[in-house]
Structure formats: C-alpha cells, structure tokens
Amino acid sequence: MSDFINETAETGRLITIKKISILDIVEKSGVSLVTVSRVLNNVPTVREENRQKVLQAIKELDYRPNSAARSLARGTTGLIGLTLITLNDTVFDGIVHSVNEHLEENGYLLALSVSSPKEEEAGKQNSFLFQEDRVDGIIVLSPLNEKQVILELKRKKIPFVIIDNHLESSKALTVNVDNYAGGYKATKHLLDLGHTHIAHVSGPEHFLSVRERKRGFAEALEQAGVAPCIVAHTDFGIRCGYEIAMGWIQQGILPTAVFAGDDALALGVMDAFRAHGYRIPDDISIIGYDDQVFASEIHPQLTTVRQPTEQMGKEAVRLLLKLIEGSKRNSSVLLQPELLIRQTTANYKHREKQ
The missing domain is CATH 1.10.260.40 (lambda repressor-like DNA-binding domains)
Structure with missing residues (x-):
C-alpha cells in the first residue's frame, strides 16, 4: 500500500x-x-x-x-508479459526498465519471465506466460527459438511484439536497431582516423544483430577500398575477446584497430593487447558495441555504439498496445544507433616494432 x-x-x-x-x-x-x-x-x-x-x-x-x-x-488481465534469457546485461536491463515505465503510464503491470538459453532452445521458457488469459500481450526480447515462439503465440492468439529478432524475414511485428548502420559507423570512424589494418571480432552468427554489424563493417571497408585484416567469430564475453586477441598476437597478426561486436569482447581484446605491452589507443584503437554500463567507467573509456534502449522499450509498448486495441495498421520499427567517441580510438600512428 x-x-x-x-x-x-x-x-x-x-x-x-x-x-x-x-x-x-x-x-x-x-x-x-x-x-x-x-x-x-x-x-x-x-x-x-x-x-x-x-x-x-x-x-x-x-x-x-x-x-x-x-x-x-x-484487456482481460491488466498484465503484459516480457520474456528474456538474461538480466546480466545492461542493454536488456535498460529495455526492461523502459517497458515497465511505459506500461505503468498506460495502466498495465509487467510480468517478467527469465529463462536460460538451454531452456529457451528446448521451448520451456514460456510455460507460464504463454497461456491463454494469463496476460493481455507479450513482449519477447531477443528470442533464440523465434520460429517456435511466433507459431505458439499466433496459435494461441496472444498479441505480441519482438524486440531484437533474429530471423531476416520475420512474420512478426518487431522493434530493432539498425545494426548494419552501427557496424558501418564504427568502421567508418576507424577509417576516418586513418586506419587501414582493421580487424573485427564477431559474436555468434545465429544473432541477426551480429550478422548485420559484420555486414556494416564489410561494406564500410569495401567502399574505402580496404581489405579486412581479419574477421574472427566467437561467443560473447570478455574471456572470448581476450582469447581471440591472444591468438592473433601469437600468430603475429597485429591490426592497428579492432571493431568488436560487443563491449565485453572489446574489453577482452583490450586486456590481451595491454598484457603484451601495447598502449590503447596509442598503439591500437578499439571500438565496441552496445554502450554497456562499464564502457564509460573503465580506463581508457571505451568508444562504442550505443543502442537506444529507452526508445526500444517505448516503441515495443506502443506497438503492443495498438495490437491489443485491435489496430491492423502497424509497422515494424527500425531505430538508429549512436556512435560514442571516447578514449580508446585515435588517429593512426606508425607503430614501431615491439
């Protein structure tokens, strides 16, 4: 009370x-x-x-x-469901807070369902929310089993919107960020600083966002007439970025700049190069993606591409409430990311042999 x-x-x-x-x-x-x-x-x-x-x-x-x-x-319940696979991510956290805020403004309560990736891949993550009359609608955040989710929600006639979907030709109403534009902006920034020996650390390719960021990276280099130094694929995480960069160093692959597919990968790459005496950004420039909370708190502060989490939540609520009200004239939303230039990128300088 x-x-x-x-x-x-x-x-x-x-x-x-x-x-x-x-x-x-x-x-x-x-x-x-x-x-x-x-x-x-x-x-x-x-x-x-x-x-x-x-x-x-x-x-x-x-x-x-x-x-x-x-x-x-x-509606019939006053509840809106939101499903996701982790809360250990400040981008997801920002989206959840935005969804909750805008639902409250419209008189709805948020019911949250958090599951593990294994549970979601097995189709067990939505046993509670994906039931008729439990919620008035559902916001699905970055589903790993998107086809199954869409089929089940349509079969049960539950209104839904997907944030950060992974099917290139989705049959659902979606709210996405233009990850192609984000990858392009990040790479163009490095090119504008004079770098031509640029590497990319990419996350798991089953994520549409990962594929689009890599596509933006490749397009920016192609337009500049520059070939990529190397492109590596790995899982998300600091340790994964560290291990990729350590492998490069051991093989003598030494880019002057790295575009990492997310901020955790970027942090791992930074740690590996600094462990071998390279200075950031004097010897190597590094740019991440997402603008996780630590990106502005580490030293040097990480140059990155920010996802508009507040807008993502707001647009998802707007679209879902229109569906609940019976609107048939709805269009998916594509939002623009923002390049944040901080301290881990600098003009290219000829690197002396270590």
Whole structure:
C-alpha cells in the first residue's frame, strides 16, 4: 500500500494518506490479480465465491478505481508479459526498465519471465506466460527459438511484439536497431582516423544483430577500398575477446584497430593487447558495441555504439498496445544507433616494432 503526503488546509500540518491500489485488493481478498481485474471489469465468468471476496475487500479498503485500474477494461488481465534469457546485461536491463515505465503510464503491470538459453532452445521458457488469459500481450526480447515462439503465440492468439529478432524475414511485428548502420559507423570512424589494418571480432552468427554489424563493417571497408585484416567469430564475453586477441598476437597478426561486436569482447581484446605491452589507443584503437554500463567507467573509456534502449522499450509498448486495441495498421520499427567517441580510438600512428 503506497503513501502520499497531503497538507491540510485548516492546520497546515502534513498528514500521511494511504493510497489503495489494485494489489492491495489482491492481498486482502486472497485471489489472483486476474480475478480482481475481471471483477472490476464485470466479467461474468468469475466464480461467485471469488467475486464476493473481491467485493468485500473493496468495501473494507474503501477502494476507488483510479485511471490505471480503469484502463484494465481494454484487456482481460491488466498484465503484459516480457520474456528474456538474461538480466546480466545492461542493454536488456535498460529495455526492461523502459517497458515497465511505459506500461505503468498506460495502466498495465509487467510480468517478467527469465529463462536460460538451454531452456529457451528446448521451448520451456514460456510455460507460464504463454497461456491463454494469463496476460493481455507479450513482449519477447531477443528470442533464440523465434520460429517456435511466433507459431505458439499466433496459435494461441496472444498479441505480441519482438524486440531484437533474429530471423531476416520475420512474420512478426518487431522493434530493432539498425545494426548494419552501427557496424558501418564504427568502421567508418576507424577509417576516418586513418586506419587501414582493421580487424573485427564477431559474436555468434545465429544473432541477426551480429550478422548485420559484420555486414556494416564489410561494406564500410569495401567502399574505402580496404581489405579486412581479419574477421574472427566467437561467443560473447570478455574471456572470448581476450582469447581471440591472444591468438592473433601469437600468430603475429597485429591490426592497428579492432571493431568488436560487443563491449565485453572489446574489453577482452583490450586486456590481451595491454598484457603484451601495447598502449590503447596509442598503439591500437578499439571500438565496441552496445554502450554497456562499464564502457564509460573503465580506463581508457571505451568508444562504442550505443543502442537506444529507452526508445526500444517505448516503441515495443506502443506497438503492443495498438495490437491489443485491435489496430491492423502497424509497422515494424527500425531505430538508429549512436556512435560514442571516447578514449580508446585515435588517429593512426606508425607503430614501431615491439
């Protein structure tokens, strides 16, 4: 039960007033949020016993429906689901916070489902949310089993939007970032600094974002008439970037600049080269992707490509609520990334032999 402070006109004293929410009714009545919202919206399928519990709780709490509760009339539960495979990522974290904020503004509550990659690949990640009448709609964040997700949600007629999808010709409504443009901007920045010996560390290729970033990298080099120094594929993670760069150093492959497919890979590459006495950015320039929270906190601060997480969440909510309202005129959204030039990239300088 939330509080707010009010000042009385008569005494000028501050008093605390209890603000009753729909969750207080859930707690008081002992029934589910779905049941409470159905009673508030006069849905006839509620068992009479549960209806009376809710009505009694409303009476005892002296509940007055606010705008958020009234907005539940647009759906059947007042809940929107969001599924993802990890919270250990500040980009995903930013998207979840944005989704939650914009859902609250529209009178909805967020139900979060977090699963492991193994569970998702096995199709077990959505056993709770992917049920009829559990939620009014679902936002699916970066699904590994996209085809299965789309088929299941369409079969169950649950409105949904996918953020960061991985099928090139998706049949779903999507919100994506133009990763081709991001890869192009990152590589063009290195070229503009005079680098022509540029390497790329790419993540797992089943991600559309990874393929598009690499495509942008290749296109920028081709337009400049420059061949890539080397392109390596690996998993995401600091250790993976470190091991790739260590392999280059041992083979005598020494680029003057590296475009890493994400910030963790970039950090691993930095660690490997610095361990061998190379200075960043004096000897080698490095640029990442995503603008994870650590990118501006390490030294030197990482040049990177920022994903517009707030916009991604906002657009996904907007599209999903339009679907729930029955709108047929909806288009997928492609947002633009932003190049953030910090301290790990610099003009090319002829490197003396180590």
